Amino acid sequence: MAKKAKDPSQKGLLRAHSPHDNFRAPFDDDWRGSDSDSDSDLDATDFLDKNAASESAFLEGLGPRRQWSILRPLAGRSRCCIVLLLTIAGIWILLAAGGAFIYKKYQDEPVYGQSPPWYPTPRGGIASTWATSYEKAAKMVSRMTLAEKVNVTTGTGWQMGYAVGTNAPAIHVGFPQLQLQDGPLGIRFADNITAFPAGITVGATWNRQLMYARGKAHAIEAHDKGINVLLGPCVGPLGRMPAGGRNWEGFGADPYLQGIAGAETVKGIQSEGVMATIKHFVANEQEHFRQPWEWGLPHAISANIDDRVLHELYAWPFGDAVKAGVASVMCSYNQVNNSYACGNSKLLNGILKDELGFQGFVMSDWLAQRSGVATALAGLDMTMPGDGLKWAKGDSLWGPQLTKAVLNGSVPLERLNDMVTRIVASWYQLGQDDETKFPREPPNFSSWTNDRFSVASYGSPSPQEKIEVNKFIDVQANHSIIAREVAAEGTVLLKNDNVLPLSREGLPEAKLMARRDNIYRAIGKRHAGKFKVGVFGEDAGPGEGPNKCKDRGCNQGTLGSGWGSGAVEFPYLVTPIEALRDQFDGSKVDLHEYLSNKPPVGGAERGILEDLELCIVFVNADSGEGFTKWDDVSGDRPNLDIQKGGDALVQRVASKCGSGTGDVVVVIHAVGPVLVEKWIELPNVKAVLFAHLPGQESGNALADILFGDINPSGHLPFTIGKSLKDYGPGASVLYTPNGVVPQQDFSEGLFIDYRYFDQFGKTPRFEFGFGLSYTTFEYSGLQVAPRKTKSELPAPRPNPAAQPPTYSSDIPPASEALFPADFRPLKKYVYPYLNSTDGIVPGQYPYPDGYDTVQPLSGAGGEEGGNPDLWEVYVSVTVEVLNNGAYDGAVVPQLYLSLPNARQWISRPVRALRGFHKVYLRKGQTKTVTFDLTRRDLSYWEAERQNWVMITEDEFKFSVGESSRDLRVFGTW
Ligand code: BGC
Numbered sequence: 007m008a009k010k011a012k013d014p015s016q017k018g019l020l021r022a023h024s025p026h027d028n029f030r031a032p033f034d035d036d037w038r039g040s041d042s043d044s045d046s047d048l049d050a051t052d053f054l055d056k057n058a059a060s061e062s063a064f065l066e067g068l069g070p071r072r073q074w075s076i077l078r079p080l081a082g083r084s085r086c087c088i089v090l091l092l093t094i095a096g097i098w099i100l101l102a103a104g105g106a107f108i109y110k111k112y113q114d115e116p117v118y119g120q121s122p123p124w125y126p127t128p129r130g131g132i133a134s135t136w137a138t139s140y141e142k143a144a145k146m147v148s149r150m151t152l153a154e155k156v157n158v159t160t161g162t163g164w165q166m167g168y169a170v171g172t173n174a175p176a177i178h179v180g181f182p183q184l185q186l187q188d189g190p191l192g193i194r195f196a197d198n199i200t201a202f203p204a205g206i207t208v209g210a211t212w213n214r215q216l217m218y219a220r221g222k223a224h225a226i227e228a229h230d231k232g233i234n235v236l237l238g239p240c241v242g243p244l245g246r247m248p249a250g251g252r253n254w255e256g257f258g259a260d261p262y263l264q265g266i267a268g269a270e271t272v273k274g275i276q277s278e279g280v281m282a283t284i285k286h287f288v289a290n291e292q293e294h295f296r297q298p299w300e301w302g303l304p305h306a307i308s309a310n311i312d313d314r315v316l317h318e319l320y321a322w323p324f325g326d327a328v329k330a331g332v333a334s335v336m337c338s339y340n341q342v343n344n345s346y347a348c349g350n351s352k353l354l355n356g357i358l359k360d361e362l363g364f365q366g367f368v369m370s371d372w373l374a375q376r377s378g379v380a381t382a383l384a385g386l387d388m389t390m391p392g393d394g395l396k397w398a399k400g401d402s403l404w405g406p407q408l409t410k411a412v413l414n415g416s417v418p419l420e421r422l423n424d425m426v427t428r429i430v431a432s433w434y435q436l437g438q439d440d441e442t443k444f445p446r447e448p449p450n451f452s453s454w455t456n457d458r459f460s461v462a463s464y465g466s467p468s469p470q471e472k473i474e475v476n477k478f479i480d481v482q483a484n485h486s487i488i489a490r491e492v493a494a495e496g497t498v499l500l501k502n503d504n505v506l507p508l509s510r511e512g513l514p515e516a517k518l519m520a521r522r523d524n525i526y527r528a529i530g531k532r533h534a535g536k537f538k539v540g541v542f543g544e545d546a547g548p549g550e551g552p553n554k555c556k557d558r559g560c561n562q563g564t565l566g567s568g569w570g571s572g573a574v575e576f577p578y579l580v581t582p583i584e585a586l587r588d589q590f591d592g593s594k595v596d597l598h599e600y601l602s603n604k605p606p607v608g609g610a611e612r613g614i615l616e617d618l619e620l621c622i623v624f625v626n627a628d629s630g631e632g633f634t635k636w637d638d639v640s641g642d643r644p645n646l647d648i649q650k651g652g653d654a655l656v657q658r659v660a661s662k663c664g665s666g667t668g669d670v671v672v673v674i675h676a677v678g679p680v681l682v683e684k685w686i687e688l689p690n691v692k693a694v695l696f697a698h699l700p701g702q703e704s705g706n707a708l709a710d711i712l713f714g715d716i717n718p719s720g721h722l723p724f725t726i727g728k729s730l731k732d733y734g735p736g737a738s739v740l741y742t743p744n745g746v747v748p749q750q751d752f753s754e755g756l757f758i759d760y761r762y763f764d765q766f767g768k769t770p771r772f773e774f775g776f777g778l779s780y781t782t783f784e785y786s787g788l789q790v791a792p793r794k795t796k797s798e799l800p801a802p803r804p805n806p807a808a809q810p811p812t813y814s815s816d817i818p819p820a821s822e823a824l825f826p827a828d829f830r831p832l833k834k835y836v837y838p839y840l841n842s843t844d845g846i847v848p849g850q851y852p853y854p855d856g857y858d859t860v861q862p863l864s865g866a867g868g869e870e871g872g873n874p875d876l877w878e879v880y881v882s883v884t885v886e887v888l889n890n891g892a893y894d895g896a897v898v899p900q901l902y903l904s905l906p907n908a909r910q911w912i913s914r915p916v917r918a919l920r921g922f923h924k925v926y927l928r929k930g931q932t933k934t935v936t937f938d939l940t941r942r943d944l945s946y947w948e949a950e951r952q953n954w955v956m957i958t959e960d961e962f963k964f965s966v967g968e969s970s971r972d973l974r975v976f977g978t979w
């Protein structure tokens with residue numbers, strides 16, 4: 007599976023591949039065998055402990071591991087159990103996607119861990135920006151017991167607290183339990199909150215202030231509900247595959263756009279003292295096979311990416327988030343280069359903590375931790391929700407196992423101290439120690455029930471007292487205003503043949519008469535009376551209400567969000583039809599509603615349809631997280647088609663509306679690109695609006711645009727192609743497994759979305775960055791102002807601004823880890839404690855291969871966000887933009903960079919986004935727009951030198967315009 011890279015800079019992650027890289031095999035074998043209920047199952051830390059007496063048994067695990075280990079744990083069961091389980095397992099595997107395939111191909115399992123080793127974890131506390139928080143944290147952590155430290159790192163188990171994730175407190179030093187809640191578009195599983203527009207809609211606004219404002223409002227709601235850590239924003243998936251199920255949670259198929267939007271959102275969230283979590287690190291580009299067992303396979307997919315592409319595309323936006331001070335990074339479910347992302351030392355220790363200088367903590371996605379000791383060594387700091395390899399079992403890979411591992415020396419105490427310090431420092435960094443701002447109380451809502459009274463640990467079968475868990479506190483404030491602004495500005499006008507904006511009165515008398523004369527001449531029929539408007543499509547209406555399906559896991563009624571953990575309970579959803587009913591002037595306009603995708607066209611309806619003068623058709627496409635399937639959409643979409651017969655609806659309306667003379671406006675609500683080829687060129691399809699996922703203010707925001715109260719200024723955050731094929735071979739979701747560990751080679755390299763279209767001369771239907779306005783803009787006077795001298799490499803890595811705290815290296819007494827006397831544990835709840843310290847044998851346990859190899863510190867590192875020189879502005883480009891049209895409105899000048907011509911062997915996109923602004927201009931007004939390009943913006947990543955490199959020969963080329971193809975002014979440096 008290793009890629010053959012012609013470009014020498016394309017090697018990278020696979021570079022250091024050696025037979026030793028499968029260092030995690032022994033740990034790994036354990037979890038691979040553990041999806042049975044057998045008590046004899048070992049998990050990673052167990053393995054070390056249970057075999058402590060016999061190192062040779064441990065080392066056996068290092069042998070070639072090409073056996074299929076699913077059945078291994080069955081040894082030792084009674085025969086009847088074995089037969090029964092085998093039958094069930096057999097049927098299940100055969101039914102599951104690719105079951106037969108596994109059977110045939112299990113022997114082709116790739117070697118685990120083809121990502122190079124990077125040890126040990128860089129300790130937090132080197133950045134100037136965090137120094138004070140680390141000092142405070144060190145004082146607190148030094149007073150914690152072992153059990154308290156473990157508490158801080160380990161979730162208490164699925165549904166054990168009120169939020170989707172809770173760790174446990176360190177009570178005697180005053181560190182509270184942290185409350186972690188989804189997700190990127192609002193407070194999941196909560197009442198009286200705002201259902202904001204989704205990330206993709208935010209990306210489509212290209213409006214930095216709104217990105218920030220939405221983050222801030224989101225955090226206010228989180229804070230007021232009692233949440234410490236928000237599980238968002240999401241910048242991964244990046245959008246390699248346009249049908250990827252969760253692309254809509256992020257901001258668009260370009261790393262620069264994702265980076266800015268992610269960073270602004272992080273800053274907005276954290277301005278309220280709430281910790282943001284940037285997720286999912288990294289390359290969780292599709293839902294199929296994202297995690298073991300969810301797809302009938304024992305392993306998650308491996309995204310195989312080379313070093314340069316990782317840096318320039320997939321990890322790029324995470325860099326922005328770290329630079330913005332993000333407190334937490336969530337590692338993803340999938341494997342990267344055949345090593346689980348949450349146990350991948352190169353990613354977590356090397357790239358995130360050394361190179362990007364990340365000072366916060368790495369938390370696992372929910373059950374993305376697949377081994378115990380190995381993940382600790384690889385740089386994971388917090389496991390969520392705390393359960394081990396299976397949901398809701400309370401059988402943690404950390405918790406008591408981490409306690410043991412520290413006591414027997416297999417996880418260095420220093421590593422545990424660093425995990426805890428990172429978490430506590432983040433809490434100080436956000437000011438959450440201030441009790442006047444963050445009262446030490448549990449959330450005032452429960453994620454698991456709508457009842458006012460219930461138990462605190464809903465997931466535990468142990469009897470518990472009922473308490474008030476839901477206080478139904480309204481935290482929405484005036485956030486509907488921001489929600490509406492984002493939805494309106496995130497609406498993209500794709501086509502407009504003089505029909506928009508509409509008037510609430512239909513058409514002015516004179517125009518109406520002239521038009522009716524034309525119709526009469528064309529079809530011999532004279533329309534009369536009020537202006538007649540038809541509204542078509544299920545997507546215009548309420549359906550069975552926005553919350554009909556759990557986690558929004560179905561497409562019915564108007565589409566306001568995708569589904570999964572990134573969705574919320576809508577407090578309300580203003581449907582398009584409500585807004586239109588409200589806003590059309592009933593004394594001048596007749597509104598006919600057909601809130602179905604199969605409206606009647608015969609009989610009495612025929613006459614009405616023939617008279618319609620304007621028809622607004624609503625269509626959509628939905629997707630979501632892989633744990634839910636709707637229709638043929640298993641998380642990822644099966645194709646880019648408009649769903650539920652929407653194409654046929656548009657075609658039918660176009661032919662029937664005023665017998666084909668009526669103007670048709672199409673409104674699309676979608677999670678990502680959809681194909682519009684079947685109707686886009688029909689002569690009476692006069693206007694198309696792409697409204698993405700607008701959230702609760704859907705109808706109001708749409709009306710703002712339709713009636714011209716807000717001039718459209720949204721731009722596509724992805725390319726709309728003419729076919730899925732046009733996006734290139736890498737853009738197809740892998741729907742059937744190609745091995746027992748599905749392998750997904752990112753061999754298209756840098757060429758995703760518009761970069762692919764540009765490189766291979768494909769003509770998109772609507773290119774990345776495209777979006778019309780009711781007015782027009784003129785660009786002129788591009789000027790280039792160098793700010794610093796070009797040089798190939800950034801300044802040398804600075805010395806650390808601060809020193810990480812140090813603690814006593816004495817392993818704490820085992821007594822600190824025993825269950826306190828008279829303690830009555832709840833079933834399934836994850837505690838840090840041990841029943842006994844028997845069998846804990848301290849010793850020298852083998853660490854992964856490469857553990858003792860000292861890694862050179864990255865030249866790209868040195869501070870939070872990496873080497874500060876990478877963030878220095880090297881050149882500024884200014885342009886003048888004039889609104890020369892008939893309406894006031896906002897423009898989005900976009901700057902695209904083409905690398906200098908020299909070094910043609912370095913693969914490069916034709917052009918890449920490196921700047922954008924949203925600027926409001928009154929009619930006739932001109933403004934100067936400045937784009938500041940940093941060293942990172944101007945560089946490519948070179949695997950050989952492991953650094954960002956600027957090409958100093960030849961000139962950079964800048965193109966500025968309104969989309970990736972509508973480029974108006976040019977300059978060079
Ligand atoms: C999702 C995360 C989410 C977590 C908690 C996971 O399945 O991938 O995005 O934050 O669940 O609900």
Ligand code: BGC
Nearest residue numbers: 170300372570571631632633
């Ligand atoms: C939970 C989600 C979680 C998902 C992960 C679901 O059952 O409701 O919170 O993100 O599983 O697969």
